[in-house]
Structure formats: C-alpha cells, structure tokens
Amino acid sequence: MASSTDSPSITVFACTTALHRLPAIGSNQATTIKRLACAGGINAGMLLEAVEDGAGRVLVLACGQDSCRHQNGATLAEAQVRLARDLLTTLGFDPGTVALELVDRAGESVSVACKETAP
Amino acid sequence: MTREQVLREPQAAGLLAELWTCQDCGKCTAACPVARVGLGYSPRRFIQRTVRKDLDAVLFDRAVFACLACDRCGPVCKSGISMANVVMKLRSIAFERGIPGQAAHAGMLQTLMRLMARSDLPQRRLAWLDPTVKIASQGDVLYFVGCAPYFEPLFGHLGTKPLRTARNAIRLLNLAGVEPVLLADERCCGHDLLWQGDVNNFLKLAERNLEQVRASGVETVVFSCPEGLRTFKLDYPRYFGARGFEVLHITEFLERQGIPRPEYIDAIVTFHEPCRLGRHLDVYDPPRNLLETVPGLELVEMPRNRVSATCCGGTCWMECGAAVKSLQARRLSEAARTGARFLVTACPKCDIHFGCAIAGSEYDGPVISNIVDLMAAALGVAEPEDELAATEKGAGTVA
Ligand code: SF4
Ligand code: SF4
Numbered sequence: 001m002a003s004s005t006d007s008p009s010i011t012v013f014a015c016t017t018a019l020h021r022l023p024a025i026g027s028n029q030a031t032t033i034k035r036l037a038c039a040g041g042i043n044a045g046m047l048l049e050a051v052e053d054g055a056g057r058v059l060v061l062a063c064g065q066d067s068c069r070h071q072n073g074a075t076l077a078e079a080q081v082r083l084a085r086d087l088l089t090t091l092g093f094d095p096g097t098v099a100l101e102l103v104d105r106a107g108e109s110v111s112v113a114c115k116e117t118a119p
Numbered sequence: 120m121t122r123e124q125v126l127r128e129p130q131a132a133g134l135l136a137e138l139w140t141c142q143d144c145g146k147c148t149a150a151c152p153v154a155r156v157g158l159g160y161s162p163r164r165f166i167q168r169t170v171r172k173d174l175d176a177v178l179f180d181r182a183v184f185a186c187l188a189c190d191r192c193g194p195v196c197k198s199g200i201s202m203a204n205v206v207m208k209l210r211s212i213a214f215e216r217g218i219p220g221q222a223a224h225a226g227m228l229q230t231l232m233r234l235m236a237r238s239d240l241p242q243r244r245l246a247w248l249d250p251t252v253k254i255a256s257q258g259d260v261l262y263f264v265g266c267a268p269y270f271e272p273l274f275g276h277l278g279t280k281p282l283r284t285a286r287n288a289i290r291l292l293n294l295a296g297v298e299p300v301l302l303a304d305e306r307c308c309g310h311d312l313l314w315q316g317d318v319n320n321f322l323k324l325a326e327r328n329l330e331q332v333r334a335s336g337v338e339t340v341v342f343s344c345p346e347g348l349r350t351f352k353l354d355y356p357r358y359f360g361a362r363g364f365e366v367l368h369i370t371e372f373l374e375r376q377g378i379p380r381p382e383y384i385d386a387i388v389t390f391h392e393p394c395r396l397g398r399h400l401d402v403y404d405p406p407r408n409l410l411e412t413v414p415g416l417e418l419v420e421m422p423r424n425r426v427s428a429t430c431c432g433g434t435c436w437m438e439c440g441a442a443v444k445s446l447q448a449r450r451l452s453e454a455a456r457t458g459a460r461f462l463v464t465a466c467p468k469c470d471i472h473f474g475c476a477i478a479g480s481e482y483d484g485p486v487i488s489n490i491v492d493l494m495a496a497a498l499g500v501a502e503p504e505d506e507l508a509a510t511e512k513g514a515g516t517v518a
Contacts, residue, residue: 045227090268
C-alpha cells in the first residue's frame with residue numbers, strides 16, 4: 001500500500017468490496033473516501049475534479065481482475081486512470097497524482113502502472 | 120421576468136427590452152434544428168415565457184441549455200432577436216445561482232477548463248510538435264492551437280486526430296511562407312465556459328491568453344478552431360477592449376497569403392459550415408475558395424448551406440442527448456445525399472461530434488475530413504498514415 005502521509009490530502013475512490021478488504025485505508029485523517037458500487041464506475045472527470053478540489057493524491061481502489069464481482073471493473077478503472085494521467089501530464093501536474101491499486105481477496109494491494117500514453 | 124428582476128441582474132440588462140420586441144411569429148422555431156427534431160423545444164415559446172414568467176422559473180427551463188446557440192434563428196427574426204445572446208445572458212445568471220445545466224462527459228471538459236484557468240500551471244502542451252513542422256520563437260504570426268492537446272486523448276477513440284490537424288495547420292502555414300509562433304502556456308480560449316455561464320473562469324482564461332499574445336508582439340493570430348476565433352474576435356473585446364492584433368481563421372489567412380498549387384484530387388466533397396465561422400463571424404467564402412484551388416475536387420453544397428446550414432450539435436459540452444444525436448444523423452444523411460466522398464469540416468468540434476455520431480454505427484457516408492487535413496493532403500504535406508493522403512491524392516494529374 002502506498003504511503004498516504006507524504007501528501008496533505010488524499011481522495012480515494014473505492015469499490016465497496018475492495019474497501020471492505022482494506023479497512024485501514026480510511027484511518028488517515030487526511031483521507032477522503034468516496035464509495036462506488038464498482039471501481040469500473042469511475043471516470044477521468046471525477047479524478048480531475050478531485051485534483052481541482054485540492055487532493056494532493058487521488059487513488060482508485062479496485063478489486064483484482066479475478067475477484068471483481070462486476071467482472072471487468074479493474075479494466076474499466078485502469079482506462080480512466082490512464083486518461084486522467086494523460087490529461088494531467090499535459091496540464092503540467094505529476095501524472096502520479098492519480099493512481100490505481102488492486103486489492104485481492106486476502107486484502108493485499110498492488111499498484112498498477114497505468115502508464116500514461118501522452119507524448 | 121419583471122422590471123425589478125432585470126434591475127437586480129446586471130447580466131440581464133437590455134434583455135427584457137430586446138425580448139419585448141418579439142412578435143410571436145414563430146419563424147425562429149421554424150428555423151431551429153433542435154425544434155425540428157421534436158422533444159418539445161421551441162425558441163418562440165421560450166422567449167414568450169421569458170417575457171411573461173418569473174425569472175426563477177425561466178432559469179429552470181431546459182431550453183436555457185437545450186439551445187445550441189447556433190444562431191440559425193437569428194437571421195430570420197424580423198425583430199433582430201438572437202436566441203444565442205439570450206441564452207448566453209440567462210446562463211450566466213443560472214450559473215451564479217447554481218443551476219449549471221447538464222454537462223456532457225461527466226463535466227470533465229469543464230473541469231479541465233477550470234484547471235487551465237489557474238495561474239500556476241506548468242503545462243506541457245507542445246509535446247506533439249515534430250521536426251516536420253517549423254515554428255519560430257518570434258514573428259508576426261501566431262498560431263493558436265486550441266484544446267487539441269486535450270481533445271486527442273479524450274476523443275482519439277472516435278477516429279478524430281486533432282493534433283494531426285494542428286500539425287497540418289502549421290505545415291500549411293509553412294507552405295505559405297510563415298513559421299508561426301506558438302504559446303507554450305496557451306490556455307483554453309474560454310468559449311465553452313462563457314457559453315456555460317461561468318464568466319468568472321472565462322475571464323481568467325481570457326486574461327492569461329491576452330497577456331501572452333500581447334507579450335509575444337505578433338500582429339496576427341491564426342486559428343483552425345472557429346470557437347477560439349469567435350471568442351477572441353467578439354467576446355474578448357467586450358470585456359477587455361481593443362485586442363491590438365488581428366485574428367483570422369486559417370482559411371482566411373491562407374487565402375490572403377497564397378499557397379502553392381495543390382495536387383489533383385479526384386473527388387466530390389461537401390462542406391459543413393461551422394456555426395461560429397459562418398453565422399457568428401460571417402466567414403463563408405474562404406474555405407470554399409481554398410477547396411476550389413484543388414484541381415479535380417468538386418464541391419457539391421448540401422441543401423442547407425451557408426446561413427441556413429445546420430449545426431453539428433455541439434453546445435459547449437452541455438446537454439448532449441437525443442435531440443443532438445438526431446440532428447447529427449440528419450446532417451450526415453444530408454451530406455451523404457450529395458454523393459460526396461468527403462464531408463469537409465472546418466472546426467475540431469464538428470470533427471469530434473460527427474465522429475461520435477458515427478462511432479460504432481453502420482455509417483457508410485462521406486469520410487469526415489477537416490479542411491486543414493484535406494488541404495495538407497492536396498499539397499503533399501500530410502502525414503504518411505493519413506488515409507486521405509494515402510488513398511485519394513494523385514488519382515489524376517494536374518493538366
Ligand atoms: S422569430 Fe423573432 S419575433 Fe418571431 S417568435 Fe422568434 S424571436 Fe419572436
Ligand atoms: S440558436 Fe439554434 S438551437 Fe438555439 S433557438 Fe436558435 S436555431 Fe434553435
């Protein structure tokens with residue numbers, strides 16, 4: 001799990017199931033949790049809006065590919081995170097401001113590269 | 120709308136006096152493409168309601184945002200009422216009151232524009248330039264790129280390539296003997312925020328652009344986006360006074376500057392008028408004159424052309440829905456009936472909106488091609504993967 005102490009505030013868009021698997025995510029005072037039925041419901045606009053609202057870091061928390069109850073939530077979320085990172089790169093922000101982490105059934109999380117495609 | 124309400128709302132100044140001249144004739148509704156596709160929208164009824172009803176009720180009327188501000192109705196109104204101007208004023212009041220309408224794309228475009236209004240923004244917006252385009256750090260001519268660096272990742276999946284169009288625009292300027300200046304920190308022109316009613320952020324964007332253009336010392340700013348051109352030409356001076364530099368659409372500039380003789384293209388094309396370029400700015404001939412320089416190219420007009428052309432359906436990334444899709448489908452069918460192989464546009468938003476309308480459909484009508492890309496192909500400077508350059512050019516020889 002990436003550290004949430006090195007930025008003033010962090011906004012987490014989390015699938016309810018993934019959040020259930022990783023309850024510690026909400027323990028940091030500077031963390032705002034936004035629950036989603038599935039992380040696949042995220043769109044890049046929501047991620048940019050969180051940055052606009054002052055989040056130093058925006059994290060999307062999804063279930064792993066093999067444990068998503070909606071089958072392809074992680075894939076959909078990854079595409080939106082990549083788009084947000086592309087747009088942030090052009091705006092001049094650090095693309096790493098927005099990140100995706102997948103949580104497996106055991107509550108272990110792993111970061112997804114989501115490499116931006118912008119030149 | 121009462122006199123007291125008008126007095127309270129500086130944005131509404133003059134509005135009531137203008138609307139009281141409405142003769143209730145319905146010509147606007149007869150001309151309006153949104154009214155034509157149904158869904159109960161009528162500019163005549165809306166204007167009558169605005170005159171008679173309480174302002175608060177009017178602001179919640181869907182018509183405030185359903186209007187495309189295409190100004191198709193403006194030229195037919197004998198009272199000189201412009202529904203586009205009416206909704207611009209009403210939207211700014213609505214926005215201030217927190218009634219911002221229904222944003223398309225989950226409001227992402229508006230968020231981007233607001234982020235661009237920030238002062239501290241180390242944008243990396245010129246990464247798309249390549250060695251085949253020549254730009255200068257100083258000069259008389261500036262090319263205002265517009266939001267293409269943001270549109271590319273957002274709408275590339277629709278088959279549109281706004282950055283390719285931007286590169287082709289510079290190549291055309293190079294062929295015309297100009298190496299344009301580009302702004303490394305250019306901001307969104309603010310068109311869409313202004314038309315959404317967010318005047319405050321529009322002003323921030325306008326200020327940053329004007330500051331940079333003036334500091335560059337150029338005499339002329341060239342646009343391939345008619346919305347940017349309209350905003351610089353009509354809206355910036357309303358808020359900031361005289362610009363101090365000339366603004367032109369790229370077709371106007373190339374026509375004036377002169378370009379080499381294009382190669383032969385054996386094709387029928389039809390031209391879709393962008394509302395901002397045609398009705399808003401009265402630029403009708405330059406794109407057509409440019410197309411006429413291409414040997415072999417035959418321009419067949421759609422029945423609704425020039426002042427009566429219908430809109431691509433875009434309205435500042437707001438209220439995209441059934442009416443918009445329906446009028447896009449009608450416009451594409453109209454283009455197909457001309458027998459054209461290319462539907463030539465002159466606006467990146469028209470490219471995106473038509474691209475969206477045909478994405479995933481069984482559309483087999485004319486290929487959507489921005490005039491900048493088509494001219495670049497005709498002049499032999501298009502990019503290798505440009506399908507037009509690869510398949511259509513050189514089908515004959517220049518006599
Ligand atoms: S065309 Fe003009 S006068 Fe006639 S109904 Fe419309 S706004 Fe009123
Ligand atoms: S500006 Fe266009 S969409 Fe709006 S009322 Fe007039 S014709 Fe209809």
